[in-house]
Amino acid sequence: MLLRRLALVCLSLGLLGSSLMPTASAATGDRRPDRGVQSVTAITRVHTYGQKIDAVAVEYAADVNPRTLGPDTYTVTDSVYNFRYDPIEDLTRYADREVVRVYTNDAPAPRPDGRSRTGRYVIVELAPADRGGNTVIVSRCPTFLCSVKVNPEPPTRIVQNEPVHALRGNGNGRGPVLAPASSAALPLTEPAVNLLVDDFEQSTYLHHGSVLPYAYHLPSGYDPGRGYPLMVILPGHGMGWDGENLGVSLAADIPATAWLTDEWNGTGEDVIVLVPQNQRVGPAAEAEIMTALVEDFIGSHAVDPDRVYASTVSYGSRLAWEAMAERPGLFTAALITGGFAVDDEQAARIASARTPIWVTHGLNDHLLPVDYGRDSARSLREAYTAAGVDPGMAEDLVRYTEYGNEAFSEPDYHAAFGPTYEDASILGWLLRQGGR
Template sequence: MVTRRALIAGSAGLGTAAVLGGGAVAAAAGSDEPASEGRHIVGATAITKVYGEGQKLTAVAVEYDRDIDGSSLTTSAFAVTDRTVTKVYANRTTAVADRGEDGRYVIVELSPEDKAALLWGKDAVGASSSPTPSPSGSAGGGTGGGGPTAGDTTPGGPIVPAKATVTQTGTVTTVRGRRYAADGTAVTTSAVVNPIVDDFRQFTFDDPATGRSLKYNLFVPKRYDPRRKYPLVLFMHDASVVNVDTVGPLVQGLGAVCWASPEDQARHESFVLAPEYGEVVIDDNYVPTSLFETTAHLVEAVTEKYSIDTRRRYTTGQSMGAMLSLGLNIRYPDLFAAGYIVAGQWPDSQAAPLADKKLWILVAQDDTKAFPGENAITAVIEAAGTKVGTAVWDAGAGAAQFAADVRALEKQKAPVNYATFLTGTVTATTGASNAHTGTWQIAYSIPGIREWLMKQSM
């Protein structure tokens, strides 16, 4: 998978040769070669977007040799193999926009509901049939079957490369009135733009204490000023992302990228740290591998390197990552100010230290392992004298209802918030095969919970 931004603007000759398979160059200014010679389209770039269920190819930017008049464009002017074209407009860059503007790029938006849109996981078109781990460190991934064991290195994923083939099937008009007739030439994308994902950088942490190496992704605020102090969010993935490309945690769902979105960064500039585990770190025996300790050391190392506010470090994760978040909060009580726990559990016999933590817990009532596990944990927390706010939600609620749900739970003024999804609503809403994996497809799309986390401090 190509994960770094590879823009082709300014490389017209190279782009044409690579995409069209010949030595043609962009038509010279004032020339009038027919479009059938394939000299007006310079190249094409795939554009992706990450959803709760994973990264999808959602648009193609077709680059021309001259600025295109956006008012003349229609959806019938382009076809993309095995995809549904939903919107076509001109733009000055290889980016989707609410409103386009005349420029060298024609943005061909595609339906995210197309089967061929998904780029992540076993359901992606073109994914190999090799087995992948259950998406949890817990047995059966919360669904009752056998799950992976700690130390298992079976690769998860896969990540399918973003690639599309586009054809101009109608007339395109330049801003100077020149008409480029349909020519039937199929152009395959030769570059990829991954909004937000491309804003993360990839590194490897070599832990001198454990002797282990841990790949990780790091988002640094775009206006980073070392004279200021910034919060940090640690996101830890589930077992389905074990031992894949370093960017795996960024493309398998919203758990990491949501915090780095322009909207969230506008409200709370923050660092986002997303490790890529080369093995299953924890299973139902609750005895983690040494990468558990390495994760804590990584957080401290990043804190030392950058201007991180030690009073505003947060942890979140789904399934295996939720289990790690609970375990780290118990083992290192001063490491995080608060945690967002999505579909995870931990032995209630060890849960007493969580009574001193600020937590938002989200789980489905038909998650057969995480739900009873979280019930046991919250019972321990309440027995210790800490108030636990509770709520039951419909996983199919819209944005306005979720915002109201979050506000209502916050009004209980509890340091620990425990929200559960009604039985059947997660699978009905997401189409996931079980409530466990479906929960995190929704969990990180609720802005109010993210906002709550960012308000917490030590």
């Protein structure tokens, strides 16, 4: 009860209005109108296993001559810490990032073609596969289980190794020097530009005195007269709300933002995405308020009630099993990745709605044994058959995929959402259930 009261107080004080992603470590507005670097901004993107700083935008006082720029113009240094493997003490271990492209732009934003556009910003793109630049760090560890958050003071630094020139003029072939070379390591000065994550809205849902923060995304050109599919993302335990980590459920891994792009979801369809960020108070209570939120959201937005889907990571499976058992048919279909096992009673109740479910698990999952995935598929198929479904149809309704180590693009074998979401055919299958 005390936690809920504290939560309400925190929210009323405006926590939801604070920046959810990496923020400036130096004061904003310290502009130098004559020369030198005016600002430094991180540009982040969510990859399969979480958000990384993919580029740094360096602002100058005038338009920059792109012909004087190259990969050696800048050195970017960042922490190599990864919350999935490393102790928080490793946050102070630094390494140089690999610079892959340098070009100019008229805004602190990347360009897909990497070609320069006239502007005062230099975009320094970094290799996403190198170790540095992860934004998510451990937040709180009230028990042996920890929560995570987006680092409010990212340690990214950039050094300008060579002079940067303005566009040519008045016979000056290289253009006047906007900033001389320097060995000074410049910190980030502005709030980060968080690709896709910044497109989500944050809100809260109150239910019987409890508060549930959540994020949601409506498609561009959202039409209240249409009926859109709704994807409900139920994140892992560490992404639950701990009082200071709002929004990390969007950044810690790919499931929330994947549905915003054709590249990930394998379709051209617009999808509404809803991401509850439950306080970790127990799966039954969490499932109750999450279910109430989903039902309220369906009633207040242009959602096709026949196309409401759940996609879970690890602990989020417990909320899905509870919700589907208590409200059979609430979800049109579900994708359960690296999760807990459904129990036989839950399976029997879920079977009454004949809900299509795809379970995936890592063979060498070190946190939740692979038997959890295998047992879930077996229990559900048996329950569906007992409910009158043909055994062959039951196998089609309840699908199971087991991933060996080679399937993981990063060696966290608990994170079965990785190979699952990297397979667009599975995401396409989910959207086709109950489809048009």
